[in-house]
Amino acid sequence: MKKQWWHKKVAYQIYPKSFADSNGDGIGDLRGIIGKLDYLKELGVDIVWLSPIYASPLADQGYDIADYYRIDPRFGTMDDMDELLKEAHKRGISILMDLVVNHCSDEHEWFRKACQDPEGKYGKYFYLEHTSDPTTLCNWRSYFGGSVWEKLPGHEDYYYLHVFHRKQPDLNWENPELREDIYKMINWWLDKGLDGFRLDAIINIKKALPFKNYPADRDDGLAACTTQLHDAEGIGAFLGEMRDRCFKPHNAFTVGEVFNEKEEELPDFIGDNGYFSSMYDFLETVFGQSQKGWQDNRDITPDDYRNCVFATQKKIADIGMISNIIENHDEPRGVSRYIPEGDITPVSKKMLATVYFLLKGLPWIYQGQEIGMENLKISSIDEVDDISSIDSYQVALKAGVSEQDALRMIEKYGRDNARTPFQWNTSDHAGFTTGQPWLRVNPNYPEINFADQEQDPESIFHYYQKLIRLRKSEKYGDTLVYGDLVPYLADQHNVMAYFRQTEGQKLLVIANYQSEPRKLPLPGTVKKVLLSNLDSVKYDETSVSLEGYQVAVVEL
Ligand code: GLC
Numbered sequence: 099m100k101k102q103w104w105h106k107k108v109a110y111q112i113y114p115k116s117f118a119d120s121n122g123d124g125i126g127d128l129r130g131i132i133g134k135l136d137y138l139k140e141l142g143v144d145i146v147w148l149s150p151i152y153a154s155p156l157a158d159q160g161y162d163i164a165d166y167y168r169i170d171p172r173f174g175t176m177d178d179m180d181e182l183l184k185e186a187h188k189r190g191i192s193i194l195m196d197l198v199v200n201h202c203s204d205e206h207e208w209f210r211k212a213c214q215d216p217e218g219k220y221g222k223y224f225y226l227e228h229t230s231d232p233t234t235l236c237n238w239r240s241y242f243g244g245s246v247w248e249k250l251p252g253h254e255d256y257y258y259l260h261v262f263h264r265k266q267p268d269l270n271w272e273n274p275e276l277r278e279d280i281y282k283m284i285n286w287w288l289d290k291g292l293d294g295f296r297l298d299a300i301i302n303i304k305k306a307l308p309f310k311n312y313p314a315d316r317d318d319g320l321a322a323c324t325t326q327l328h329d330a331e332g333i334g335a336f337l338g339e340m341r342d343r344c345f346k347p348h349n350a351f352t353v354g355e356v357f358n359e360k361e362e363e364l365p366d367f368i369g370d371n372g373y374f375s376s377m378y379d380f381l382e383t384v385f386g387q388s389q390k391g392w393q394d395n396r397d398i399t400p401d402d403y404r405n406c407v408f409a410t411q412k413k414i415a416d417i418g419m420i421s422n423i424i425e426n427h428d429e430p431r432g433v434s435r436y437i438p439e440g441d442i443t444p445v446s447k448k449m450l451a452t453v454y455f456l457l458k459g460l461p462w463i464y465q466g467q468e469i470g471m472e473n474l475k476i477s478s479i480d481e482v483d484d485i486s487s488i489d490s491y492q493v494a495l496k497a498g499v500s501e502q503d504a505l506r507m508i509e510k511y512g513r514d515n516a517r518t519p520f521q522w523n524t525s526d527h528a529g530f531t532t533g534q535p536w537l538r539v540n541p542n543y544p545e546i547n548f549a550d551q552e553q554d555p556e557s558i559f560h561y562y563q564k565l566i567r568l569r570k571s572e573k574y575g576d577t578l579v580y581g582d583l584v585p586y587l588a589d590q591h592n593v594m595a596y597f598r599q600t601e602g603q604k605l606l607v608i609a610n611y612q613s614e615p616r617k618l619p620l621p622g623t624v625k626k627v628l629l630s631n632l633d634s635v636k637y638d639e640t641s642v643s644l645e646g647y648q649v650a651v652v653e654l
């Protein structure tokens with residue numbers, strides 16, 4: 099792996115709508131983010147990805163873009179964006195935007211023109227099918243439920259494809275004119291000084307063509323549109339072109355949201371001349387997911403979590419630098435997902451933080467993770483904003499799940515969990531806004547908030563700072579960034595342990611992933627304890643005694 103400027107950095111995701119509201123309208127905004135740059139600096143963050151802030155009807159919270167060249171007024175102005183770039187760069191922080199180019203909004207000018215003239219230039223920017231008989235259309239199910247085909251507004255005999263929401267028509271990447279327009283837009287942002295992008299849903303830009311039916315996987319007669327992805331060959335031509343035309347000339351940092359990749363393609367994706375700088379590891383994220391719907395999902399246990407993480411580490415090895423997360427804006431809070439219910443405490447949260455943060459790869463923190471924010475309780479479906487939760491709720495009810503159980507299911511998997519406002523302090527609405535927040539604040543903010551944690555040297559926030567300092571340290575940085583990862587005691591129940599090693603240095607991260615204390619063997623003499631989530635680590639020549647959810651990072 100060739101060394102890159104970003105390998106030793108720490109990255110952070112901001113969900114702008116819920117981060118900090120500067121003008122009291124209940125919606126987080128760019129000026130709110132500018133006001134928190136010093137906070138990010140204090141935490142130790144170097145790279146920040148902003149979820150979409152482009153002009154959008156917000157049907158999918160900004161992942162439906164109506165104008166790629168404009169900032170949505172709810173988030174601010176282009177001047178605010180320029181100021182954010184300037185102020186971030188002053189502090190040595192790089193800014194990434196979300197690149198959402200599998201689809202745009204049905205309110206984008208291209209789509210409006212396509213509706214006016216389906217056979218004209220812009221009709222070819224989308225996937226339109228001309229038929230008066232919708233039963234002839236292929237049976238793919240969109241990610242948010244229902245058929246991927248929707249009648250083209252103003253026409254009785256045209257349908258357009260949307261693999262996500264019906265307000266997110268898919269862009270036709272097979273059309274070189276569309277690709278040119280996309281590259282022009284990317285280069286416009288990079289020329290402006292943007293440092294790179296997170297590439298949204300990027301694997302979907304290649305479809306298995308010609309359209310055809312797949313065996314139905316639910317009673318609705320449809321097949322998940324991930325099924326066709328297995329047959330979609332040749333995405334590399336698009337991604338390589340985008341890299342060469344946009345990212346490479348600007349030396350931009352890019353991270354792909356890639357699901358369903360083919361293993362043999364990994365070097366093409368994130369190798370030295372990969373399409374992207376990095377991509378996320380989602381193996382544990384998707385663990386236990388069922389084609390049938392959320393009601394059929396399986397919980398992930400500590401052993402499953404460890405096995406997924408190690409499988410990715412093995413697969414990636416030295417091909418490139420994977421991006422490690424425990425949560426993002428589409429997922430439940432990591433602490434609520436990966437720590438067994440009833441065991442979620444500051445100690446176990448720090449354990450989880452340690453075992454994922456020190457993996458080989460670029461560590462990402464999702465806003466609020468650094469203070470241990472948790473999932474949200476819901477008492478009625480009316481409180482739910484997330485379109486994917488609302489669809490999954492209906493699917494569950496149809497499958498015979500009770501309303502109560504369906505709500506519990508959304509509490510577990512829903513996307514609102516990560517989207518509740520950031521908990522800054524104990525004042526009204528957790529200090530996120532002086533107005534009415536667009537989404538409920540998690541009522542646990544009096545116990546979980548930044549202001550309290552800032553005062554408490556033992557807080558999760560300060561623990562994350564320690565992790566960041568350790569990964570960036572002169573003495574251990576090279577090993578933690580470039581050293582091999584070798585699993586240790588990988589067949590032991592509720593243990594997550596691994597070595598990070600280079601020639602001349604060997605570190606051991608060892609965690610007791612359960613509430614009962616235990617003794618574990620040590621493979622060598624401890625030279626130094628570098629970090630633990632408890633005051634002391636008890637060890638002798640041959641073993642270490644760990645309390646429930648204790649983790650230790652030691653030099654051997
Ligand atoms: C990605 C985004 C998600 C969005 C979807 C469609 O998965 O992370 O939030 O709904 O793409 O753009």
Ligand code: CA
Nearest residue numbers: 119121125127
């Ligand atoms: Ca605002």
